[in-house]
Amino acid sequence: MNLRERGGALWQRAEGALDRVVGGGTLNPLRHLGALAFLCFWLLAISGIYVYAVLDTSATGAYGSIDALSRDQWFLGGWLRSLHRYAADAFVVTMLAHLLREWLLGRYSGFRRFSWLTGVPLLPLAFASAIGGFWLNWDKLGQFSAIATAEFIDWLPFFASPLTRNFLGVASVSDRLFSLFVFVHLGVPLLIVFAMWFHIQRVAHAEVFPPRRLAIAATAMLIALAFALPVLSQGPADLAVAPGALALDWWLLFIHPLVYATSAGAVWLLLALTLVALFALPFIPQPAAAPVAEVDPANCSGCRRCFDDCPYTAITMIPHPNRRIGYQMAQVDADLCASCGICVGACPSSTPFRKSAKLVTGIDMPQSPINALRERMEAALERMPAGAPKWVVFGCDQGANVARLGAPDVAAFSLICTGMLPPSFIEYALRGGVDGVLVTGCSEGGCAFRLGQRWTRERLLGAREPHLRASVPRERVATVWADVGEEATVEAALAALRLRVSGATPPTHARLRYG
Numbered sequence: 001m002n003l004r005e006r007g008g009a010l011w012q013r014a015e016g017a018l019d020r021v022v023g024g025g026t027l028n029p030l031r032h033l034g035a036l037a038f039l040c041f042w043l044l045a046i047s048g049i050y051v052y053a054v055l056d057t058s059a060t061g062a063y064g065s066i067d068a069l070s071r072d073q074w075f076l077g078g079w080l081r082s083l084h085r086y087a088a089d090a091f092v093v094t095m096l097a098h099l100l101r102e103w104l105l106g107r108y109s110g111f112r113r114f115s116w117l118t119g120v121p122l123l124p125l126a127f128a129s130a131i132g133g134f135w136l137n138w139d140k141l142g143q144f145s146a147i148a149t150a151e152f153i154d155w156l157p158f159f160a161s162p163l164t165r166n167f168l169g170v171a172s173v174s175d176r177l178f179s180l181f182v183f184v185h186l187g188v189p190l191l192i193v194f195a196m197w198f199h200i201q202r203v204a205h206a207e208v209f210p211p212r213r214l215a216i217a218a219t220a221m222l223i224a225l226a227f228a229l230p231v232l233s234q235g236p237a238d239l240a241v242a243p244g245a246l247a248l249d250w251w252l253l254f255i256h257p258l259v260y261a262t263s264a265g266a267v268w269l270l271l272a273l274t275l276v277a278l279f280a281l282p283f284i285p286q287p288a289a290a291p292v293a294e295v296d297p298a299n300c301s302g303c304r305r306c307f308d309d310c311p312y313t314a315i316t317m318i319p320h321p322n323r324r325i326g327y328q329m330a331q332v333d334a335d336l337c338a339s340c341g342i343c344v345g346a347c348p349s350s351t352p353f354r355k356s357a358k359l360v361t362g363i364d365m366p367q368s369p370i371n372a373l374r375e376r377m378e379a380a381l382e383r384m385p386a387g388a389p390k391w392v393v394f395g396c397d398q399g400a401n402v403a404r405l406g407a408p409d410v411a412a413f414s415l416i417c418t419g420m421l422p423p424s425f426i427e428y429a430l431r432g433g434v435d436g437v438l439v440t441g442c443s444e445g446g447c448a449f450r451l452g453q454r455w456t457r458e459r460l461l462g463a464r465e466p467h468l469r470a471s472v473p474r475e476r477v478a479t480v481w482a483d484v485g486e487e488a489t490v491e492a493a494l495a496a497l498r499l500r501v502s503g504a505t506p507p508t509h510a511r512l513r514y515g
Contacts (some may be wrong), residue, residue, distance in 0.1 A: 004316050008104040012483055015446060019453035025445030025481075026211045029218070032445065033098035035210040036218060038196065038225060040091035043222065045189070047084040050077065055136065059173045062138040067233040082226035089251045090222060095126060103281070105448075110289055111312055113282040118199040122276045124271075125192050130252040141246050143167075143237035146181075148256040155264035170239050202312045205451060212270035222346050230509045290416075291366045292337035295330050297321055299349045300362035302328035306343035306464060309419075311450040312336050315343060330363055337400055340449035341365045341420030345456070348466055351424040352377075368416055373425070380411035381432055389501075392429045393494065395440040400482040400490045410494070417441070419452030421466040423459045426477055436476045436501045440490050443481045451483055476501055 015030045025031045052475070054077060056065035069077035099119065102108055108116040134145040150163035167173050200206035209215060234246060248257070259267045293306075297320065305328060307315045314336035318325040330343075343363045344350055352362045352374045358370035377392065384390050385408065393412040395402030401411040415421055418441030426437045439456065445454040458464035460479060468477070478500075480493035 004104060004106065006354075008106065009484075011101060011104050011476070012446075013048065013485060015294065016443065016483055016486060018122055019443060025443050027217070028445060029210075029214065032210040032214060033094050033101060033473075034205065035207040036214075037091055037094040037098060039210055039215055039218060040067075040087045040094060041196070042220075043087040043219065044084060044091060047080045049086065050080050051084055052186070057136075057178050058175050059085075059138070059178050062136060062178060063233065066137050067139075069115075070230055070232050078230055079223065079226040081331060082229070082231040083222055084133075085231045085249070086222050087226050088133065089249065090218075092126055092130065092251055095122060099123070099278075109282045109284070109286050113334050114202045115199060116197065116282050117220040117279065120275065122195050122199065125185075125195060126251065127187055127255070129188035129192065131255075132181060132188065134253065135181040136185055137233055138173075138178075138237045139233040140235045140237055140243040141248070143239065144243045144246060145256060148259065151257070152197070152259050152264050152267070155268060167239055173237075173239065175325050202313055203450070204311055214276070222317075224335075224353070226267065226482060228500070255278045268463055270354050283455055286460060290339035292334045292339055293332045293341070293343050294366055295332060295363050297329055299360055300329045301349070303348060303362075304328070304329070304330075305346040305348065306330050306363050309342055309451070309455055311340065311342060312338050314338065332363075335445060338449055339367075339416065341368065341416040342449060342452050342455060343461070344370055344424050345420045346466065347422070350422040350465075352422075353424060354472045365416060366452040367421070368420075370420075373413060373415070374428075377411065377429060378415060378432070380413075381434065384409060384411070389498075390433060391433045391436050391438070391494065391498070392434050393438045393440065394418065394425070395490070396452070398484075399442040400440060400484060400487045402440060402487075402490065404487045405491065405494060415451040417447070417449050418448075418456045419454065423466055426468060426471050430476060434476075436478070436497045438490070438494050438497055439477070439479045440493070443483050443486075446483055 011030075015025075015028060018028050018030055019025055022028055029036060051066075051069065054065055054069060056062055066081070069081045071078070102112075102116065131145060131149060134142045134409060136142070142439050147164065147167050150167060153159075154162045154164055166177055200208065242459055255267065287502045293314075300320075302317065304317060307317055314333045315330050316333065317328040320329040344361060344365055347362045347364075350359075350364075350370050352359060352370075359369075359374050363375055364370055369374065381390060381392075389409050391410045393405050393410060394400050395412060395413050395414045395417040397416055399418070405412045418439065421439065426439070429437050439460065441453045441456060444453060455464060457479065460468045460477070461464060462468065462470065476497075478493055479488055479499040482489040
């Protein structure tokens with residue numbers, strides 16, 4: 001295990017620990033970093049609209065109009081201005097944490113390459129817009145930031161005259177210069193909106209807003225911070241006097257002290273190498289990708305369920321090759337397919353009750369065909385002692401290791417993703433004489449393939465097709481969501497299922513005859 005993989009394991013343990021503190025993945029901010037970044041951006045936009053409405057965009061009036069918000073309109077403008085600043089900090093922090101999480105978990109290559117490459121440009125755009133916002137205040141901090149930025153950019157041999165000429169004296173700071181400040185702070189966010197939209201184009205059902213309770217909690221925290229620690233201007237800018245001690249926003253303005261501590265050339269080199277490394281990361285040779293899903297035209301009815309459930313828009317619908325009127329057929333884009341098998345669990349032809357000797361479905365995973373699961377399950381149940389209790393566990397290769405549950409009376413099957421499990425397999429097992437079925441997979445909000453856990457839960461609750469039929473005795477079916485390293489949680493869930501079923505009425509349904 002290399003350094004990145006060890007870091008990923010530590011991150012997942014931290015997520016699991018926080019799950020236990022907050023009561024599940026729904027309220028765990030570590031599992032919703034991308035959505036929280038979206039939320040922070042919208043808070044930035046809403047608060048920024050009001051701040052800009054009262055801003056005097058002239059060189060002489062900017063400071064007074066912004067300062068008046070905090071001192072004369074603290075009840076509205078003051079906390080909105082503070083919210084604007086803290087939302088900007090949170091936007092940058094959640095973006096960086098989201099980037100770190102995806103890297104630690106190895107989610108940057110293959111079918112995720114597009115999302116990674118479109119997400120990296122958001123970092124320089126966010127910092128450019130944030131730094132430009134300090135200039136509009138035109139207090140001592142804004143003066144320091146504007147001059148430091150001009151000196152930093154002047155190191156590049158791109159301009160005929162240095163930008164620092166704009167700050168030689170009071171007369172140099174004109175309304176025209178403030179128009180440039182406004183363009184930087186308001187124009188760049190428009191690029192950010194486009195980049196965020198582009199970033200999620202190949203992600204189906206993208207989470208652009210966190211769960212409601214988490215969104216309310218995050219917003220309330222930022223508002224409380226705005227009231228408790230209001231942001232105030234640090235005195236009007238005066239080009240005749242060098243700014244003294246300043247309260248620096250280290251999240252957004254760290255680059256200025258870094259330049260002064262080293263040199264402009266060193267920081268430019270550091271930024272260039274960082275961006276080149278981030279952009280090059282998805283192109284580093286990786287182990288051979290798993291085979292992608294394959295469509296069988298003879299068994300694909302064009303129902304569109306796989307199209308609706310695919311987490312990465314890897315499936316499109318095309319006219320059926322046999323020209324059946326009104327029918328379509330699924331087509332898999334190999335470059336986008338995650339090889340997760342969620343489409344198999346969505347396919348209505350994946351039911352094990354089909355009487356054909358070999359179960360052939362409309363869409364299947366060649367490395368782990370659904371027919372092999374039926375054969376393995378039938379063989380495992382035949383080997384179990386007759387008349388003794390029998391238990392089946394369906395698990396996930398990405399979650400807790402269900403192989404640890406192996407016992408004479410337990411048959412454990414690990415799938416590529418729990419979302420690959422057709423609900424009819426649960427009913428098939430129960431009709432075959434199994435006393436209870438436990439379904440497990442990645443923790444809530446932590447599915448390695450984004451939607452596998454969510455779709456499985458909805459299918460078993462009857463909220464998504466194909467669903468578990470109402471006639472299936474629910475007291476004999478249990479679910480538990482656990483990540484790698486949480487095998488004890490799965491063992492406890494199986495023990496609880498054993499106790500629950502032991503007090504239930506023995507099954508009266510007919511047993512299937514295997515073979």
